[in-house]
Amino acid sequence: MKEMSAIKTIAIMVAADEQYADQMLLTLKSIREHCTLETAIDLFVLSSDLSHATKSAVNRLMTLPHHVSFIAINPRRIKNFPGNNHFDQTAYYRILAPQILLARHIERVLYLDLDTLIRTDLTPLYDSDLEGNIIGAVIDPGKALTLKRLGVPKSQANNIYFNAGVLIIDTILWETHHISQKILAMLVPYPGRRVNDIQDALNVVLAGRTKLLAPKWNVQNAILFKTYEPINNEYSQLFKQAIMAPKIIHFTTEKKPWEVFLEHPYMSEYQVYLSQLPADKRDQINIVSAANSNFVEPLAILYASILNNNDDDRHYAFFVLSDQLTARDQATLRQITESFNAELTFIEVDEIPLTAVIQDGQVLKTAYYRLLIPNLLPEIERVLYLDCDTLCLENLARLWDVELGNIPVAAVEDAGFHNRLAQMAIDYKSIRYFNAGVLLMNLTIWRQQKITEQILTFIKEYPQKLRFHDQDALNAILHDRWIHLHPKWNVQTSILMDFIVAPTERINRQFLSAQKEPGLIHFCGSEKPWDKSSTHPYTPQYRFYKSRFLENNNPVPFRANTTFDEYHS
Incomplete structure (x- = not known):
């Protein structure tokens, strides 16, 4: 008789308010539907104002063996930080979360933006070897070589700028190096500072402490549409592999699939999930x-x-x-x-x-x-x-x-x-x-x-x-x-x-x-x-x-x- 495999638990966190409840439910459904029987998800939802109807819908999506925790984040801590058309204030919650999660004995967590579509089991991504780095992330093709612009020292300037929509975080190292405090300080505006948003701040503070992951784990629009030339031959091959077999689709830029992004090659796949939302949202x-x-x-x-x-x-x-x-x-x-x-x-x-x-x-x-x-x-x-x-x-x-x-x-x-x-x-x-x-x-x-x-x-x-x-x-x-x-x-x-x-x-x-x-x-x-x-x-x-x-x-x-x-x- 074949011996049953032990269930592995992986920690995933998302951040949402009621405005993005639909997008959160869609992303979570795509996670759950690709999760293997050998994996249980310990989901952490960071929010300051989710309705009980939305919480109920999340709990129905992530039934046993999965587990859901709703973590209230005080929005006053980040109320003065800038937002733009790409993200709202909840985007800052990922900065505050590692300390909370570590207190719950979560030593590693996978963060996902809510404009992502999951197409595979996330366990291999979660298990990625960070080689002693604080986070794991994927290159951002449009800003790949722009760390100098942000004032990163020359000794670290050759590091590649990453996209912050998919992050593996070692919460122990994050807290040991006081990353939250450093990022929050970086976001306080003062004359001459070149940091424009949360992603810039993450890149500045974590330069030299980031393990670059295969682009297939964060296939941004710039990769799919070949908007920018790859920085070298290695990334040229990695982008081709990502386009052929994407693991996570990330709808970056202002065009979003819930606003009808018809020319996107994965629009129809996203729309299937979108059509199922009314049933998933039923309180x-x-x-x-x-x-x-x-x-x-x-x-x-x-x-x-x-x-x-x-x-x-x-x-x-x-x-x-x-x-x-x-x-x-x-x-x-x-x-x-x-x-x-x-x-x-x-x-x-x-x-x-x-x-x-x-x-x-x-x-x-x-x-x-x-x-x-x-x-x-x-x-x-x-x-x-x-x-x-x-x-x-x-x-x-x-x-x-x-x-x-x-x-x-x-x-x-x-x-x-x-x-x-x-x-x-x-x-x-x-x-x-x-x-x-x-x-x-x-x-x-x-x-x-x-x-x-x-x-x-x-x-x-x-x-x-x-x-x-x-x-x-x-x-x-x-x-x-x-x-x-x-x-x-x-x-x-x-x-x-x-x-x-x-x-x-x-x-x-x-x-x-x-x-x-x-x-x-x-x-x-x-x-x-x-x-x-x-x-x-x-x-x-x-x-x-x-x-x-x-x-x-x-x-x-x-x-x-x-x-x-x-x-x-």
């Missing part, structure tokens, strides 16, 4: 629920209702925190998600952290699983948690796009107005208390602030205070730290069926609005749509989805975004 909405076998039917119906109201701009990934679900249970849920090309993942939950929780006939340990979500999904930044007894009537994109900032959670006020914070002796600013059946969770903040640990500690120390179980514990820790969602996103049974005296006229108006235009119905309380005697006003919609998707022998979408009313009209 992923992460839905998490917890279920045992008794709740598989309502969960499947919830999935069908969500996906039937979705649009093509969003991709859904469902995560089930499984309480001993059987193979048949899982198959029932899969038949729904697969008919809509959605993702479905089952996660077995270790209940050891929940040994102190209180259960009764209505609330089982499964209900507490939501508290563990930040640790169960360590690579995900945000999720929408939904109880199984909810039903979707509207596209969830508006809810998903609520900006959380540094707030841990967004939720809807509980319609019972229980005054629970005072009854639990919580020192609060606002009396408002949320319902835990619909939670838009900022998992990054949960982890940073160790919110799960705080909640579990409260449960252990104050079990006598928990009339409403984990919902009480959530409110006890997160009071005054949650965003108030419109009640349309958690239309509780009491809002629809009971006469509620709201504490303020404003809330009363919101409840009336939620009754007219509900987004998520929450069948909380004893009135359940799967009971034969149910009189809930949305029981017919629940049974409609059950009939169409669970009792049909071929449960496929009947028509995109078909509503209950349209179907019965």
